Amino acid sequence: xxxxxxxxxxxxxxxxxxxxxxxxxxxxxxxxxxxxxxxxxxxxxxxxxxxxxxxxxxxxxxxxxxxxxxxxxxxxxxxxxxxxxxxxxxxxxxxxxxxxxxxxxxxxxxxxxxxxxxxxxxxxxxxxxxxxxxxxxxxxxxxxxxxxxxxxxxxxxxxxxxxxxxxxxxxxxxxxxxxxxxxxxxxxxxxxxxxxxxxxxxxxxxxxxxxxxxxxxxxxxxxxxxxxxxxxxxxxxxxxxxxxxxxxxxxxxxxxxxxxxxxxxxxxxxxxxxxxxxxxxxxxxxxxxxxxxxxxxxxxxxxxxxxxxxxxxxxxxxxxxxxxxxxxxxxxxxxxxxxxxxxxxxxxxxxxxxxxxxxxxxxxxxxxxxxxxxxxxxxxxxxxxxxxxxxxxxxxxxxxxxxxxxxxxxxxxxxxxxxxxxxxxxxxxxxxxxxxxxxxxxxxxxxxxxxxxxxxxxxxxxxxxxxxxxxxxxxxxxxxxxxxxxxxx
Amino acid sequence: xxxxxxxxxxxxxxxxxxxxxxxxxxxxxxxxxxxxxxxxxxxxxxxxxxxxxxxxxxxxxxxxxxxxxxxxxxxxxxxxxxxxxxxxxxxxxxxxxxxxxxxxxxxxxxxxxxxxxxxxxxxxxxxxxxxxxxxxxxxxxxxxxxxxxxxxxxxxxxxxxxxxxxxxxxxxxxxxxxxxxxxxxxxxxxxxxxxxxxxxxxxxxxxxxxxxxxxxxxxxxxxxxxxxxxxxxxxxxxxxxxxxxxxxxxxxxxxxxxxxxxxxxxxxxxxxxxxxxxxxxxxxxxxxxxxxxxxxxxxxxxxxxxxxxxxxxxxxxxxxxxxxxxxxxxxxxxxxxxxxxxxxxxxxxxxxxxxxxxxxxxxxxxxxxxxxxxxxxxxxxxxxxxxxxxxxxxxxxxxxxxxxxxxxxxxxxxxxxxxxxxxxxxxxxxxxxxxxxxxxxxxxxxxxxxxxxxxxxxxxxxxxxxxxxxxxxxxxxxxxxxxxxxxxxxxxxxxxxxx
Numbered sequence: 001x002x003x004x005x006x007x008x009x010x011x012x013x014x015x016x017x018x019x020x021x022x023x024x025x026x027x028x029x030x031x032x033x034x035x036x037x038x039x040x041x042x043x044x045x046x047x048x049x050x051x052x053x054x055x056x057x058x059x060x061x062x063x064x065x066x067x068x069x070x071x072x073x074x075x076x077x078x079x080x081x082x083x084x085x086x087x088x089x090x091x092x093x094x095x096x097x098x099x100x101x102x103x104x105x106x107x108x109x110x111x112x113x114x115x116x117x118x119x120x121x122x123x124x125x126x127x128x129x130x131x132x133x134x135x136x137x138x139x140x141x142x143x144x145x146x147x148x149x150x151x152x153x154x155x156x157x158x159x160x161x162x163x164x165x166x167x168x169x170x171x172x173x174x175x176x177x178x179x180x181x182x183x184x185x186x187x188x189x190x191x192x193x194x195x196x197x198x199x200x201x202x203x204x205x206x207x208x209x210x211x212x213x214x215x216x217x218x219x220x221x222x223x224x225x226x227x228x229x230x231x232x233x234x235x236x237x238x239x240x241x242x243x244x245x246x247x248x249x250x251x252x253x254x255x256x257x258x259x260x261x262x263x264x265x266x267x268x269x270x271x272x273x274x275x276x277x278x279x280x281x282x283x284x285x286x287x288x289x290x291x292x293x294x295x296x297x298x299x300x301x302x303x304x305x306x307x308x309x310x311x312x313x314x315x316x317x318x319x320x321x322x323x324x325x326x327x328x329x330x331x332x333x334x335x336x337x338x339x340x341x342x343x344x345x346x347x348x349x350x351x352x353x354x355x356x357x358x359x360x361x362x363x364x365x366x367x368x369x370x371x372x373x374x375x376x377x378x379x380x381x382x383x384x385x386x387x388x389x390x391x392x393x394x395x396x397x398x399x400x401x402x403x404x405x406x407x408x409x410x411x412x413x414x415x416x417x418x419x420x421x422x423x424x425x426x427x428x429x430x431x432x433x434x435x436x437x438x439x440x441x442x443x444x445x446x447x448x449x450x451x452x453x454x455x456x457x458x459x460x461x462x463x464x465x466x467x468x469x470x471x472x473x474x475x476x477x478x479x480x481x482x483x484x485x486x487x488x489x
Numbered sequence: 490x491x492x493x494x495x496x497x498x499x500x501x502x503x504x505x506x507x508x509x510x511x512x513x514x515x516x517x518x519x520x521x522x523x524x525x526x527x528x529x530x531x532x533x534x535x536x537x538x539x540x541x542x543x544x545x546x547x548x549x550x551x552x553x554x555x556x557x558x559x560x561x562x563x564x565x566x567x568x569x570x571x572x573x574x575x576x577x578x579x580x581x582x583x584x585x586x587x588x589x590x591x592x593x594x595x596x597x598x599x600x601x602x603x604x605x606x607x608x609x610x611x612x613x614x615x616x617x618x619x620x621x622x623x624x625x626x627x628x629x630x631x632x633x634x635x636x637x638x639x640x641x642x643x644x645x646x647x648x649x650x651x652x653x654x655x656x657x658x659x660x661x662x663x664x665x666x667x668x669x670x671x672x673x674x675x676x677x678x679x680x681x682x683x684x685x686x687x688x689x690x691x692x693x694x695x696x697x698x699x700x701x702x703x704x705x706x707x708x709x710x711x712x713x714x715x716x717x718x719x720x721x722x723x724x725x726x727x728x729x730x731x732x733x734x735x736x737x738x739x740x741x742x743x744x745x746x747x748x749x750x751x752x753x754x755x756x757x758x759x760x761x762x763x764x765x766x767x768x769x770x771x772x773x774x775x776x777x778x779x780x781x782x783x784x785x786x787x788x789x790x791x792x793x794x795x796x797x798x799x800x801x802x803x804x805x806x807x808x809x810x811x812x813x814x815x816x817x818x819x820x821x822x823x824x825x826x827x828x829x830x831x832x833x834x835x836x837x838x839x840x841x842x843x844x845x846x847x848x849x850x851x852x853x854x855x856x857x858x859x860x861x862x863x864x865x866x867x868x869x870x871x872x873x874x875x876x877x878x879x880x881x882x883x884x885x886x887x888x889x890x891x892x893x894x895x896x897x898x899x900x901x902x903x904x905x906x907x908x909x910x911x912x913x914x915x916x917x918x919x920x921x922x923x924x925x926x927x928x929x930x931x932x933x934x935x936x937x938x939x940x941x942x943x944x945x946x947x948x949x950x951x952x953x954x955x956x957x958x959x960x961x962x963x964x965x966x967x968x969x970x971x972x973x974x975x976x977x978x979x980x981x982x983x984x985x986x987x988x
Binding site: 006008009010012013015017019020023026027050063119 | 782783785786789813815819887890891894897898914
């Protein structure tokens with residue numbers, strides 16, 4: 001009994017000593033761990049503490065190891081340890097700053113409010129196109145405030161079809177990325193960036209006008225920076241215009257309807273010095289009736305794309321399975337202007353087809369790409385699969401080129417069939433070009449030449465080739481299952 | 490010189506609050522050398538007190554009996570201003586025999602042999618002479634008669650001139666009592682010039698062996714020598730009333746007691762330093778190993794529970810979800826590592842070890858084992874205090890280490906359970922403000938409190954023990970005082986260093 005107690009005690013003591021050694025080694029090796037150690041100098045460390053995060057795009061990619069005063073006493077030096085993933089994104093022209101609560105005045109808004117209740121942390125921003133990674137041990141001059149150009153990261157991406165133009169303004173009036181662009185009081189776009197012209201004579205403001213509002217910008221449109229102005233006379237009373245710009249400056253423009261021609265991407269215009277005097281045109285009489293003009297021209301045929309889907313099925317007891325599938329899909333623009341590809345779910349969702357003896361299959365690293373006949377390749381996100389088990393899925397494309405056209409809505413039939421006409425299979429080949437049209441057969445074997453391809457009759461698409469529910473037999477899956485949000489207008 | 494003991498107008502009185510209890514008055518008696526005397530008298534009459542005076546076993550923490558006149562033993566005066574000690578010339582077999590429990594019977598004899606500078610190899614011969622040719626391995630296995638035999642063998646180890654026995658036949662049947670009496674007489678006859686005094690109520694057992702009967706006449710407050718045939722004849726009448734006038738006032742008495750207590754504390758502390766170089770090396774090593782290994786798991790589990798719970802709930806009950814997690818972890822880590830867990834480890838260690846240590850010492854005191862040590866010429870401080878101090882001073886930091894490390898590991902688990910912080914993040918934050926300096930402070934706190942707890946345990950355990958209740962009381966006090974010392978040291982040093 002005594003021996004057992006002593007033995008257990010000895011085990012505990014030895015365990016404690018080993019654990020103590022392990023802890024000391026862990027603490028010693030914290031600085032030697034994989035990653036890139038950096039020193040960043042600040043004039044003011046703003047209460048930065050050792051142990052807090054280093055973040056890139058809001059993701060923690062490193063740790064502050066220590067904060068100290070530099071040898072000459074003029075700077076605070078923070079020692080950072082970037083994890084390998086963070087080190088990949090830290091380049092020689094990255095900007096580092098301390099995130100603390102900042103109030104940039106009425107126009108600048110407040111930033112870093114999370115650090116009111118959290119520790120201050122270091123964030124860094126790497127301008128696009130930077131490739132020279134920081135070498136370990138670099139000493140970098142940190143910024144005292146966030147760089148202005150870090151803000152576009154918070155803006156929505158430019159979408160296919162948006163108008164990108166440059167406005168030359170004599171004075172910035174505190175415009176910044178994200179400031180609104182307003183037409184008839186309606187936001188139609190935003191400021192992407194603000195920079196001083198190389199000559200220093202004016203400021204160049206990059207604007208994005210959303211696709212659905214591009215027709216409001218003509219070469220006759222007048223631009224100005226919205227800021228409050230008072231007009232009128234002592235006796236007749238005052239009119240204050242653009243009062244809302246007191247807090248947030250914006251860019252406004254106006255063009256009378258029917259005047260001028262639509263502008264192209266890259267259009268440059270000079271802003272007026274102040275709000276020009278103009279008469280706002282009344283609501284045209286024909287607007288009371290349904291107005292269908294101004295729609296972008298559409299192609300006249302079904303647009304088919306080639307789809308490549310890759311994924312990995314993780315297996316617990318055996319090697320992971322690589323999944324690679326090819327097939328087709330039908331491209332069109334949905335009611336909100338997104339480029340949508342509708343296809344068979346069995347093509348683009350491995351969890352739908354794979355079985356795992358141990359429960360649901362674990363699918364990882366899914367990548368879906370869409371190829372067009374002209375050679376462009378776009379990434380696609382699977383945004384919808386049919387919840388009732390029909391073999392139907394919808395993808396939304398990203399980084400679509402401006403000239404991408406979809407299947408016109410009058411060629412898509414959501415619900416019902418076309419009777420009395422022979423059914424045809426239309427699909428895209430490996431190069432994205434459409435394969436020869438095949439007649440629909442009763443005993444169809446699924447292959448990459450037809451999976452996800454569309455079933456057309458009389459030039460109209462009403463379904464895709466997929467699996468029969470609960471089976472692997474080929475079947476026509478009607479487009480009627482597609483939700484209204486994903487259908488064209 | 491043919492006299493063993495000479496009493497000249499000798500008086501003996503117990504000091505009691507508010508008065509004295511006079512035991513002997515104007516005793517004039519001479520005991521010749523080489524005599525085997527049976528010492529009888531009423532219970533509580535002062536026989537044992539006289540025996541303790543002769544053996545030099547006066548309790549130092551209580552007012553000593555007041556002696557008047559002269560008592561000369563083997564030419565050395567035990568009274569007056571310059572009292573002398575009989576040292577190796579006297580050996581005593583006390584009530585309960587005072588055999589050291591943790592040693593074997595043979596080791597008990599060997600220890601006495603070594604203490605008086607004789608060869609340990611004589612032990613089997615001594616035991617055989619006492620009628621125990623092959624004693625069992627442990628003292629606990631001895632029967633009452635065997636205990637007496639071992640005690641006789643041990644007493645003879647120093648071949649004393651004066652052999653004192655306190656009730657050697659108590660609790661034995663007449664046959665066994667007779668055997669022991671015979672054994673004592675044989676032992677007496679073995680050495681030329683040995684004087685033996687046996688306190689007993691069993692005159693029959695000793696009748697054929699005694700040279701004379703020493704009678705303590707309680708009513709007469711006198712001591713006289715009678716022939717061996719003497720029997721007490723119902724004279725155990727009422728003792729004379731306490732002579733209040735002769736005594737000192739209660740206040741003086743209690744002040745004296747207080748001062749003696751303080752002096753005893755001082756003496757223990759001085760002993761703890763002066764006796765620090767280990768004499769009984771085996772004792773030191775055994776005690777250290779036991780004190781380290783026994784409570785290690787106990788304290789580690791306690792530390793893990795404290796560290797784990799503190800971290801888990803600090804993170805979980807964070808009023809701001811995910812806010813200041815590193816700061817919370819840093820604070821918890823510093824407090825748990827440098828303050829809380831070392832202190833609680835000290836508490837757990839004290840509760841676990843101090844109780845046992847003080848109970849052991851108290852029992853040894855109560856069963857005359859400590860007195861036996863002193864009789865053998867072994868300083869109880871060497872045998873008990875020094876090992877205790879070394880063991881506590883070494884074990885307390887080691888056990889605290891177990892607690893602190895277990896707390897840290899539990900905190901790591903709790904951190905991963907309560908937040909998304911990684912192991913590296915935990916280590917960075919938890920130990921951010923913990924430095925080597927803190928480790929030194931923990932070491933200082935645990936070492937100092939270990940030392941103080943050891944001194945307190947020994948002091949309380951080795952105080953006067955009249956009953957088992959006194960032992961219990963001293964255990965109780967050892968825990969309370971030990972905890973208070975741990976608390977004081979930890980709070981004081983923490984405040985001094987960090988505030």
